[in-house]
Amino acid sequence: MIFSTSKPDFASAWAVLRVDTTLDRQVAEILPETPPVWSPEYLRKSWDQRRQPSVTFPWAKSLIIMAIPFRNLPAVALPAIADGSEFAGKVSGYASRVDYHRAAPQMLSSLHYGNRCEIVVDTKPLAEKTLATIAGIGSIGLNNCLLLPGSDSGCFIASILTDAELPELRLPRVDYCTKCRQCLDNCPNQHCNPTECISALTMERRGELTTEERHLIGDWIFGCSKCTAACPGTQLPTDFNLDLEWLLMTSSGEVARCIRDTPLNYAGIQLLRRNALYVLARRGTPRCRNLIEQFSKTTGSQFLKQLSADLYYSS
Numbered sequence: 579m580i581f582s583t584s585k586p587d588f589a590s591a592w593a594v595l596r597v598d599t600t601l602d603r604q605v606a607e608i609l610p611e612t613p614p615v616w617s618p619e620y621l622r623k624s625w626d627q628r629r630q631p632s633v634t635f636p637w638a639k640s641l642i643i644m645a646i647p648f649r650n651l652p653a654v655a656l657p658a659i660a661d662g663s664e665f666a667g668k669v670s671g672y673a674s675r676v677d678y679h680r681a682a683p684q685m686l687s688s689l690h691y692g693n694r695c696e697i698v699v700d701t702k703p704l705a706e707k708t709l710a711t712i713a714g715i716g717s718i719g720l721n722n723c724l725l726l727p728g729s730d731s732g733c734f735i736a737s738i739l740t741d742a743e744l745p746e747l748r749l750p751r752v753d754y755c756t757k758c759r760q761c762l763d764n765c766p767n768q769h770c771n772p773t774e775c776i777s778a779l780t781m782e783r784r785g786e787l788t789t790e791e792r793h794l795i796g797d798w799i800f801g802c803s804k805c806t807a808a809c810p811g812t813q814l815p816t817d818f819n820l821d822l823e824w825l826l827m828t829s830s831g832e833v834a835r836c837i838r839d840t841p842l843n844y845a846g847i848q849l850l851r852r853n854a855l856y857v858l859a860r861r862g863t864p865r866c867r868n869l870i871e872q873f874s875k876t877t878g879s880q881f882l883k884q885l886s887a888d889l890y891y892s893s
């Protein structure tokens with residue numbers, strides 16, 4: 579067995595937890611018994627599993643948990659367009675990097691801690707933020723995110739579950755949130771409420787959005803970084819604008835090829851195009867309406883064809 583006690587260079591913080599009933603108790607003290615009302619299906623289904631890591635992963639003895647800055651991920655070139663352009667669709671800056679769900683397993687694959695090791699980046703039922711606070715890596719800010727020392731919330735969380743009995747390494751639990759409330763003030767929906775979060779609406783909510791939800795997403799077609807960027811110590815990759823003419827008029831195969839390695843891939847082309855149509859319809863200029871009409875003639879998706887026709891006549 580290879581066992582290294584040093585933090586890998588790409589991580590900004592790390593800790594080691596024993597996976598046992600003590601940890602289960604600590605997680606269950608923080609996570610409520612039932613999932614929050616806004617929870618999507620996948621969270622509801624796995625809620626009990628998230629509250630009991632030692633039951634969910636009976637083979638695991640230790641959990642190495644780390645925070646990795648988004649800015650440490652490799653950049654990906656995407657067809658961007660200038661701010662203020664009629665065809666600009668706003669994208670959260672972390673989507674200009676390789677998708678962390680894909681990149682982290684590669685980054686962590688050189689680290690071995692036992693016969694059995696599983697790398698988790700939101701890919702298994704683990705309450706990642708809760709475990710990170712228990713380990714003392716950071717604290718939860720008013721923006722609901724994990725904050726590292728210096729009020730830095732520009733990171734994602736990655737873990738390794740292992741059957742090796744490693745010595746526990748917890749850091750002192752400190753509150754890194756300054757309570758400056760910049761996150762709440764900068765949130766386009768004003769209160770960092772997950773039900774109205776642009777990130778959830780643009781990436782997870784399928785089907786049509788309500789009129790109010792379309793208004794809430796504004797210019798965003800993927801994610802949102804306002805509340806994380808607001809933290810005084812955060813350095814995130816810069817938000818950018820995807821060219822909506824490219825997104826709507828390029829073949830699906832070519833778009834799929836371009837977004838394949840980025841977080842845009844888990845929203846998928848259909849959702850990105852749906853969001854693009856809402857952004858264009860809200861702008862409602864002749865060029866935007868013309869693009870909606872052109873798209874409605876070329877798309878092979880019945881859902882998007884109907885939506886673009888509806889939006890063309892109502893915008």
Ligand code: B12
Nearest residue numbers: 700706707708711721722723724734735775777778801802
């Ligand atoms: C569902 C989900 C979402 C939902 C809901 C977010 C939310 N508020 O929980 C939506 C789609 C909105 C979302 C958006 C984003 N997400 Co998200 N998401 C998740 C997911 C899959 C589950 C989170 C969950 O279970 N929430 C339910 C709540 C009840 O539980 P919890 O989050 O574990 O933590 C709460 C408790 O633990 C408690 N808590 C923790 N410690 C303590 C201590 C004390 C003393 C107390 C009182 C409470 C307390 O407070 C927390 C907040 O309520 C996690 C991955 C995972 N497996 O955990 C990623 C995750 C939370 N998301 C992540 C990211 C990066 C984002 C975005 C920044 C992406 C973007 N740029 O658009 C935004 C940020 C929006 C925001 N302000 O939260 C990262 C967070 C990194 C970080 N620094 O915190 C995670 C951890 C994925 C990862 N592996 O890195 N996300």
Ligand code: SF4
Nearest residue numbers: 765770775776802805
């Ligand atoms: S991601 Fe955007 S919409 Fe969601 S809580 Fe943060 S600032 Fe608000």
Ligand code: SF4
Nearest residue numbers: 719755756758759761
């Ligand atoms: S912006 Fe201020 S209040 Fe909000 S989480 Fe960051 S440090 Fe806390």
